[in-house]
Amino acid sequence: MKSYFAPASTGNFSVGFDLLGAAFEPVDGSLFGDELRIHSEQAELSLSLTGRYVHQLPKDTDHNLVLKCFYAFEKAIGRTLPRLQLELVKNLPVGSGLGSSACSIVVACYAFNDYFGKPLDDYQLLQLMAQLEGGVSGSVHYDNVAPSFYGGLLLMLPDSPLLCRALPWFEHWQVVLCYPGTVLSTKEARAVLPQQLTLKHSIAFAGMLSRFISALYAKDESEAFAALQDLVAEPARQHLMPELAPIREKLTAQGIGHVGISGAGPTIFAVCQNDTQAKFADDYLQQHYAKNSDAMTTVCRLARQGARAL
Ligand SMILES: Nc1ncnc2c1ncn2[C@@H]1O[C@H](COP(=O)(O)OP(=O)(O)OP(=O)(O)O)[C@@H](O)[C@H]1O
Ligand SMILES: N[C@@H](CCO)C(=O)O
Known part of the structure; x- marks a missing residue:
């Protein structure tokens, strides 16, 4: 085998x-x-x-x-x-x-x-x-x-x-992923996206992505966190995930640098700078976002290796 x-x-x-x-x-x-x-x-x-x-x-x-x-x-x-x-x-x-x-x-x-x-x-x-x-x-x-x-x-x-x-990546970052156990098809989550962006909006999106990438190369963590903003998908998808805003408020109040939608959702990810933040996010998301026995929460690091033979 x-x-x-x-x-x-x-x-x-x-x-x-x-x-x-x-x-x-x-x-x-x-x-x-x-x-x-x-x-x-x-x-x-x-x-x-x-x-x-x-x-x-x-x-x-x-x-x-x-x-x-x-x-x-x-x-x-x-x-x-x-x-x-x-x-x-x-x-x-x-x-x-x-x-x-x-x-x-x-x-x-x-x-x-x-x-x-x-x-x-x-x-x-x-x-x-x-x-x-x-x-x-x-x-x-x-x-x-x-x-x-x-x-x-x-x-x-x-x-x-x-x-x-x-x-580049910040090696100490831990990412807590919480899947609530409910299904949201990517096709459905793409159907709500805007078909066009204004010039102003396009420049803001390109600017934020450039800001994030330049912060990674400059190893400027506070700039990287400041630039982690979704100006395209999240505004259109937030009604599909009403829990995101209160969860973000709670986790960022603990100093957690970023909370966002993983892909098309409903998984939420929290970017943490240390074990204490990761433990808090892990516990909080399990208690407040997990909805059924299919739900799962995991504390992760970046996977350096992709597909492989085991
Ligand atoms: N091996 C498989 N893994 C996942 N989905 C599969 C597989 N085989 C068939 N499917 C079908 O493909 C579709 C996957 O849908 P969708 O792209 O929304 O899910 P997803 O890839 O899990 O989403 P996401 O990328 O947000 O995690 C579903 O209709 C599912 O039944
Ligand atoms: N970029 C894709 C990811 C889907 O997981 C989307 O947001 O629709």
Whole structure:
């Protein structure tokens, strides 16, 4: 058996709608992402489903993205491949804002490419992943697939042959992620977005993103926190997540530098500068944002490594 893993990710990172994304891993060293196991080659392609969030997946495995990835990968390389006995260990909640569909897509495409001798280079592989993710969310955006594939905090460069570039990070930052247990589809959360921005608004968005990125390079933490403002998606999505404003007020009153929506939500992320803040955010979010037994809260650091064989 060969086993592969890809980490969870936070698209947007508040200030970079569709242009920033980060991969995260729990500080306790556990794995937080989807795993794909290739058990053997066999006559027919098959997929079994296990893991904590298996009940959130379509019952019919023909609708599972992992099988769609297999056929898309086969088409991309232009030859018929041996059929596989696959198992997806679904550890990320679906429609959560944690890049769940992207994570399954990344782990599957990475696994097939590795297993079949790397016929696609990283550029081709990332483009394939982004196209598949676009098929789910309704538009091609790289801010979940790219960090899940490469790890780190990344700036998307969709018009460059690089596609994305790694950014600096404050090593002591801990990010507390809280998924409340309710589902918000990315398609639905994109449907409420404005179709146009005014010139003034466009300049403000570009200015805030540039301010954040320049603060990362300058290692200017207070400037970085000041620039972590979502001027595009959050104003349009806040009615979908009414708890965000009071939670932000409570956590920032404790000195926590930033609270935002992870991807399209409903997961909330809190950027903390020390263990005391992270512990407070962890406890507070578990008590005040978790809504059912599907909810989960985890204290993370940036995941430097993306998709890989285990
Ligand atoms: N392996 C899979 N993982 C996740 N979603 C899957 C998978 N296979 C099929 N799907 C379907 O893809 C859709 C994913 O929807 P959506 O993009 O809203 O979720 P998401 O990727 O989990 O969201 P987010 O990026 O905000 O975490 C759902 O309809 C889900 O049933
Ligand atoms: N950038 C995407 C991320 C989806 O997880 C969005 O906000 O719609």
